[in-house]
Amino acid sequence: MGKILMKGCEAIAEAAVLGGCRFYAGYPITPQNELPEYMSVRLPEVGGDFVQGESEVASINMVYGAATVGTRAMTSSSSPGIALKSEGISYLSGANLPALIVNVSRGGPGLGTIQPAQSDYLQATKAMGHGGFRMIVFAPYSLQEAVDLTYNAFDYAERDRNPVLILIDGALGSIKELVELPPMKELPTEQAKWQLGNPTGEKRVARMLTSIYPEAGLETLNRTKGEMAVAWGENDVMVEEFLLDDAEYVVVAYGIAARVAKEAITGLREKGVKIGMIRPITLFPFPKGSFRKLDYGKVKAFIDIEMTVPAQMRDDIALEVLDRAPIYEYGRSGGVLLDDDGVLEAIEKVLEGEA
Amino acid sequence: MEQLYKRPKCIQPMQSGYCPGCLHSLATRITAEVVEELEQQNNCILVLPVGCSTMGLLYWKIDMVGSAHGRAPAVATGVKRCSKNSLVFTYQGDGDLAAIGLAEILSAANRGENYTVLFANNSIYGMTGGQMAPTTLEGQKSTTTQKGRDPLTTGYPMRMCELIATLDAPKYVARFSLHDPANVRKAKAGIKKAFETQLAGGGFTFVELMINCPTNWGLTPLDSLTYMVENTIPVFPLGVYKDVEV
Structure with missing residues (x-):
């Protein structure tokens, strides 16, 4: 078919x-x-x-x-x-x-x-x-x-x-x-x-x-x-680990937010930014393993992107990251959709140390 | 010597935990007799709600499902639609059916779901300790109407047979009382007719059984039966409200 x-x-x-x-x-x-x-x-x-x-x-x-x-x-x-x-x-x-x-x-x-x-x-x-x-x-x-x-x-x-x-x-x-x-x-x-x-x-x-x-x-x-x-x-954990091997910046996003974030990450990679994404497919069980195997000597920051404000997945991320790297969040809420420009801008702020 | 009276096999061989004199036991018994007379004990599914009626889970020896408060007609809808050859019935009290479950009972009746609802009406919330129900009589005392039910602030007794009989889909709607042997026999015949209608694929059937609550009415078992005759039944007239040939 x-x-x-x-x-x-x-x-x-x-x-x-x-x-x-x-x-x-x-x-x-x-x-x-x-x-x-x-x-x-x-x-x-x-x-x-x-x-x-x-x-x-x-x-x-x-x-x-x-x-x-x-x-x-x-x-x-x-x-x-x-x-x-x-x-x-x-x-x-x-x-x-x-x-x-x-x-x-x-x-x-x-x-x-x-x-x-x-x-x-x-x-x-x-x-x-x-x-x-x-x-x-x-x-x-x-x-x-x-x-x-x-x-x-x-x-x-x-x-x-x-x-x-x-x-x-x-x-x-x-x-x-x-x-x-x-x-x-x-x-x-x-x-x-x-x-x-x-x-x-x-x-x-x-x-x-x-x-x-x-x-x-x-x-x-x-x-x-x-x-x-x-x-x-x-x-039963299901997760997509996208361009994580050498990542210095790790976006965490699921569903529609991950879709928008992937666009931004792909664009930034073309510019040489070492950025990747953990995309939970099962929100529960949460893909803890993907966070545990990261090289925290290399990871500079996490960016939690969700189509809600304030971010709700952040606590689950923080439980795995502990204080080994800062966690930033970006979202739109109330029915306002995430868009490519907004997500890219939010990530760039983190890259430039302005977040 | 011929044995004329024995415990139905689809009831557990144990003492009932219902309060002394409570007619829930009798309602359970005559329903069990009908189930066996129709040889349905291996082919029925009883949906039990929340309230004193939940205790049926302890007494019956047939397939049963316990449901959320008021939702038995919705659960029975799913059960019967996916198990069309089973005899499906609910056994619900008046708080469950006429208050929290009002949307479910009226909607199931209106869809003409092909199962039977047995409605035990004792005009009070028994399990939770005697609060006012939609069916509590004017002036009747309960723990939440301690000076007697005042219609100005709490409304009037709700009559479910009369409400359901206004709908087009239901096939058999009747109210009986279990306060004396003659009426018990009529009630049993009514339950049987409802089950037979369902087994013939007829549609929605509703049998209300007037019962007592000696504990929460604050009466002896015998006085509670007199109270039913003098006070309850005049407000909830017995009879067949709808009987459509199927």
Whole structure:
């Protein structure tokens, strides 16, 4: 299959279907409406089901219900809507249920703006809901990468019996790019061990899925989830290390910001500046290793570039860098987009010691 | 000698933890009897919400999922749409269904989701210790209406059967009471009709069961039944509000 031109939200929707998604529930919110619209047409074609929920809260709980009977289920929303889903995402994790959540983020806090922003990093990586659970958070920077990550997202979710988050911003959701779509995944033919419902009528012990536990059971769950998050750090980190080998200046950026930064870095390299970039693809687990292997005798400064103000990833960077090099930050926020000139100017200020 | 009365097999062989005289136990029992009479014990999924009804997780021996407060109809929507041959039902209290879960119950009913909602109405929040519910009677005392519910500031008892019966999609909407044996038999028949309608692919069915809360009403079990007859049932008239042939 050749490459086809697709819009971000639609490419993610199609990749989810190809990856096995057979149930979607969501509530309209800009800038991600193309995703449910696409699903409303596409899912019935593959024997799946689409529900426009009465709210974000209802939608995430429909996904929870679909997941209990072993269906690959997803929802999507944008920042304030994701906040509304956070309780349900916590219940998914608490009940050990897989699901895919997509946040096409916009500016905040509050109603904020419908324009793109990267203001949900802290929410996504630290506390996507109450109770201290974590999720794998993928942050693609191109539509092809979004397709590839979405396609495999259910495999992670089912491996871990835990929800997975894909975080893009409204700009990536709205642009069109050429993408190559993978083939339709074969759905598992065997019932999962925990799956509710008994279509074959076999004699078996009744099953229960819930996020309420006796104290000892909940503590065990907390430990297990904690160990799982540590294992992600060892096995599942995804990162692009761009021109880092001899870098004296290291940009750290993800998603749309990394795209803009890459342009600036490429231009500066042509002028002989030794600059590179760490681009986390998994925001959680954070690519700590990329920072640990740097030669701090050589690195003069880090520049954290995000489409939000103040920068939110900075604390994670600082935990790895410690005081071995200064960390500068540059961002635009509130729905104002990063542009090439602004990013280049911000980096040049650091190079010239004026930041 | 023929055994006429025994514990349904889909209920755990243990004592109920519900308060003495609480009709939640009876509601659970007659529902279990219907499940077995229809031979659905290996083919049903019960969605339990938050409240005293959550304790069903301890008592049932069927597939179950615990959901967030008020969200059982949304969860059941996902369950039933992805497991169309299962008998799916929720068992929700009045705080759960008529307050925090109002959007979910009305929207699920309006979509005509093909599952059954069993609604246990005791006019109070039981699990949290007796606060006012949307269904609390005018003048009825609760821990948040200590001088009695004042409609001027807290509104009037909300009647869910009547609300849901205004919608086009629901197929069977009825209110029963569990305060005496004759009414228990009617309630059981109503639950059975709702389940049969669902199994026939008919659509949304809603059965309200009037129950008591001796503990939080501050009454003995027997007095709580008299209170139901004299006060609760006149406000929540029993009967079938909608019955569409499927």
